[in-house]
Amino acid sequence: MTAPMHDTTTDVDEPAPVAAEATAESKAKKVEGRSLKQIAWNRLKQDKVALAGGIVVVLLVVVSVFAPVLVSLFGHPPNEGNLDQLEDLTNLPKGALGGISGDHLFGVEPNTGRDVFSRIVYGARISMLVAVLAAAVAVVLGTLFGIIAGYFGGWVDAIISRVMDVLLSFPQLLFIIALVSVLPDDLLGLSGSGVRIATLVLVIGLFGWPYIGRIVRGQTLSLREREYVEAARSLGGGSRHILFRELLPNLVAPITVYTTLMIPTNILTEAALSFLGAGVRPPTASWGGMLRDALSVYEHDPMFMVFPGLAIFLTVLAFNLFGDGLRDALDPKGTR
Amino acid sequence: MRENNEDRPAAPAAESASEPDAGTVALDKDAAPGEVLLKVTGLQKHFPIRKGVLQRQVGSVKAVDGIDFDVRSGETLGVVGESGCGKSTMGRLITRLLEPTAGTVEFEGRDITHLGVRGMRPMRRDVQMIFQDPYSSLNPRHTVGAIVSAPFKLQGVTPEGGVKKEVQRLLEVVGLNPEHYNRYPHEFSGGQRQRIGIARALALKPKLVVADEPVSALDVSIQAQVVNLLDDLQQEMGLTYVIIAHDLSVIRHVSDRIAVMYLGKIVELADRKSLYESPMHPYTNALLSAVPVPDPRRRAAKSERILLRGDVPSPIAPPSGCRFHTRCWKATEICKTAEPPLIPLATGHQVACHHPENAEDQAPQDTVLLTAAVEAAEAAGVEVPETAVPDASKAEATEA
Numbered sequence: 001m002t003a004p005m006h007d008t009t010t011d012v013d014e015p016a017p018v019a020a021e022a023t024a025e026s027k028a029k030k031v032e033g034r035s036l037k038q039i040a041w042n043r044l045k046q047d048k049v050a051l052a053g054g055i056v057v058v059l060l061v062v063v064s065v066f067a068p069v070l071v072s073l074f075g076h077p078p079n080e081g082n083l084d085q086l087e088d089l090t091n092l093p094k095g096a097l098g099g100i101s102g103d104h105l106f107g108v109e110p111n112t113g114r115d116v117f118s119r120i121v122y123g124a125r126i127s128m129l130v131a132v133l134a135a136a137v138a139v140v141l142g143t144l145f146g147i148i149a150g151y152f153g154g155w156v157d158a159i160i161s162r163v164m165d166v167l168l169s170f171p172q173l174l175f176i177i178a179l180v181s182v183l184p185d186d187l188l189g190l191s192g193s194g195v196r197i198a199t200l201v202l203v204i205g206l207f208g209w210p211y212i213g214r215i216v217r218g219q220t221l222s223l224r225e226r227e228y229v230e231a232a233r234s235l236g237g238g239s240r241h242i243l244f245r246e247l248l249p250n251l252v253a254p255i256t257v258y259t260t261l262m263i264p265t266n267i268l269t270e271a272a273l274s275f276l277g278a279g280v281r282p283p284t285a286s287w288g289g290m291l292r293d294a295l296s297v298y299e300h301d302p303m304f305m306v307f308p309g310l311a312i313f314l315t316v317l318a319f320n321l322f323g324d325g326l327r328d329a330l331d332p333k334g335t336r
Numbered sequence: 337m338r339e340n341n342e343d344r345p346a347a348p349a350a351e352s353a354s355e356p357d358a359g360t361v362a363l364d365k366d367a368a369p370g371e372v373l374l375k376v377t378g379l380q381k382h383f384p385i386r387k388g389v390l391q392r393q394v395g396s397v398k399a400v401d402g403i404d405f406d407v408r409s410g411e412t413l414g415v416v417g418e419s420g421c422g423k424s425t426m427g428r429l430i431t432r433l434l435e436p437t438a439g440t441v442e443f444e445g446r447d448i449t450h451l452g453v454r455g456m457r458p459m460r461r462d463v464q465m466i467f468q469d470p471y472s473s474l475n476p477r478h479t480v481g482a483i484v485s486a487p488f489k490l491q492g493v494t495p496e497g498g499v500k501k502e503v504q505r506l507l508e509v510v511g512l513n514p515e516h517y518n519r520y521p522h523e524f525s526g527g528q529r530q531r532i533g534i535a536r537a538l539a540l541k542p543k544l545v546v547a548d549e550p551v552s553a554l555d556v557s558i559q560a561q562v563v564n565l566l567d568d569l570q571q572e573m574g575l576t577y578v579i580i581a582h583d584l585s586v587i588r589h590v591s592d593r594i595a596v597m598y599l600g601k602i603v604e605l606a607d608r609k610s611l612y613e614s615p616m617h618p619y620t621n622a623l624l625s626a627v628p629v630p631d632p633r634r635r636a637a638k639s640e641r642i643l644l645r646g647d648v649p650s651p652i653a654p655p656s657g658c659r660f661h662t663r664c665w666k667a668t669e670i671c672k673t674a675e676p677p678l679i680p681l682a683t684g685h686q687v688a689c690h691h692p693e694n695a696e697d698q699a700p701q702d703t704v705l706l707t708a709a710v711e712a713a714e715a716a717g718v719e720v721p722e723t724a725v726p727d728a729s730k731a732e733a734t735e736a
């Protein structure tokens with residue numbers, strides 16, 4: 001069986017799976033590895049639905065970042081009342097469909113006459129800001145605690161898991177409403193909407209991290225049995241090296257997926273809180289706040305409800321479609 | 337903990353001492369060839385079994401249950417045994433990836449049994465491991481370059497000419513294209529991956545390499561190449577190997593001595609020649625009969641394959657006395673009650689058996705076979721001496 005065949009330096013091993021491919025492409029280029037990232041990207045490109053979702057997401061980010069530029073192009077600051085656009089008696093927008101015109105693309109608000117397009121654009125900014133920052137808080141906490149619980153196990157895991165259970169069963173909306181009503185308007189040098197936004201980010205993030213934490217913990221439980229973890233230990237690598245250099249890179253995919261799926265949830269939470277008056281404070285524009293304002297006039301001006309509603313719906317849908325596509329593309333079972 | 341603190345000041349000294357000879361020919365190692373490099377005494381590892389909400393301990397898996405052996409500088413010690421007999425656990429104990437429950441592990445005369453992560457760090461350079469599964473032993477998110485340079489990063493060593501150059505040299509040494517530095521493990525075949533794992537294990541020029549079934553996950557056609565690579569590297573670098581395998585075929589050409597394990601114990605430890613030519617323990621005989629034998633003399637002598645009856649008993653509650661007595665065709669009453677010690681019965685040949693083959697019977701007064709042994713003998717196809725199976729024995733056995 002083990003007949004001596006002494007040729008260890010030449011590569012007469014089984015045919016290398018990528019050798020042919022390599023010779024073809026390495027004519028001009030340097031030999032470079034095709035990472036799992038590139039494989040996932042190639043797969044994502046095939047998924048048209050996810051790609052559409054991704055495009056909408058990118059568009060939303062661009063709109064949020066460049067909100068002031070966009071609004072200045074149309075010349076209606078979000079908090080400026082265009083009273084000339086309202087009927088004198090009813091205070092409803094002049095013209096059909098909530099006052100849609102070339103000048104006011106989405107019409108104007110009843111009673112105040114503020115430009116709906118500008119407010120939707122600025123509302124996107126608030127929604128994205130709160131949702132993304134809260135997701136960032138959740139990802140940092142969830143990854144840290146999840147990886148620690150999964151790797152160390154024992155009582156560390158028991159404590160972290162119980163904390164996650166408690167947080168997941170907490171009535172978070174009620175808690176935030178109560179918290180917001182007792183917090184002062186000025187805190188730590190922040191004022192007005194600043195305090196509210198910071199509060200929303202921290203609280204939504206704090207309640208959100210167990211979702212990420214559970215996923216990360218579960219994945220870590222299985223990853224820590226891999227032999228490369230033992231290999232790292234046999235080379236003298238400490239816990240920190242193993243957690244952050246060996247395990248974390250293997251957790252990036254699930255963390256990315258669940259972050260993209262978490263952002264729409266956060267957007268909905270923020271909208272709900274603003275709708276209930278516990279979100280950002282008026283006059284700062286937010287989609288939830290606009291929905292609440294629209295509620296009192298929807299019989300006379302339904303268009304005012306349609307735009308913020310559509311904005312929320314499309315955003316949540318786009319993030320979910322993109323997140324699902326990402327999950328399929330990064331699925332480790334598919335990679336093998 | 338105390339050991340850790342004591343050890344820390346010593347670490348830099350050891351580092352500077354080993355630094356200069358890092359680049360020179362590997363033969364001038366500290367231990368001269370033939371000297372004891374690793375010494376294991378009474379080594380045990382019991383994994384606790386916990387149940388219930390309170391996680392109370394209800395028993396333990398006696399994966400390794402008291403083994404003694406030593407490894408001499410420059411030799412290859414083969415370790416064989418069936419699946420689950422504790423070979424990997426033994427390998428992880430001597431590389432100190434696991435902490436022993438009892439017993440001691442000495443490396444170059446230094447007790448490393450209970451060293452912590454910090455205390456072990458400088459030792460890690462001298463003791464390295466090659467893993468069984470080439471698919472799980474390389475981090476899929478790291479490039480080959482990152483994997484093979486990890487030893488230098490983790491030990492804070494900069495080889496002559498820089499890390500990258502050294503890594504490419506290592507890749508070449510194990511028969512890989514150094515241009516593949518930037519590739520990921522999934523782009524390589526099993527055999528190539530195992531070569532990457534070998535390059536990583538050898539990066540720091542270790543003294544002792546423990547290879548846990550290094551080829552059992554590979555195609556048979558590639559196994560020989562990887563074994564030969566290990567063999568060549570041993571000669572080039574003056575390495576000492578402990579090679580673990582689950583059958584005798586893989587290690588037959590490379591081992592100087594062979595230890596046979598059964599249920600957490602070493603049952604026979606002998607020079608290769610001695611073990612293959614005159615195996616003493618019945619279990620070794622069974623293992624050997626399963627190996628295709630190229631030697632016509634032996635084939636003639638023992639042509640029949642010995643089939644072992646039944647499964648390996650659970651290491652949670654191993655059989656009393658000799659652990660092999662539930663499957664042994666030579667088992668007598670004493671085998672059930674008294675554990676045979678591992679003692680030398682010939683030069684360089686240790687056996688733990690009351691009634692060894694090819695050697696003097698250690699309990700000649702005890703001739704009556706257990707009933708189970710008679711059945712085992714029939715199943716195994718081994719001839720039983722008439723004196724051993726009188727009808728009286730049956731009566732005795734049923735009474736007992």
Ligand SMILES: Nc1ncnc2c1ncn2[C@@H]1O[C@H](COP(=O)(O)OP(=O)(O)OP(=O)(O)O)[C@@H](O)[C@H]1O
Nearest residue numbers: 383397399418419420421422423424425426582651
């Ligand atoms: N971490 C652990 N916790 C509990 N039990 C363990 C652990 N590791 C190993 N065992 C048990 O110890 C016994 C010996 O396992 P080990 O992996 O050492 O066997 P092995 O001889 O290497 O087998 P194989 O040939 O299948 O690799 C087995 O019964 C196994 O279930």
Ligand code: SF4
Nearest residue numbers: 658661664671689690
């Ligand atoms: S003869 Fe007895 S001691 Fe020897 S292996 Fe068989 S059961 Fe064990």
Ligand SMILES: [Mg+2]
Nearest residue numbers: 423424425548
């Ligand atoms: Mg094993």
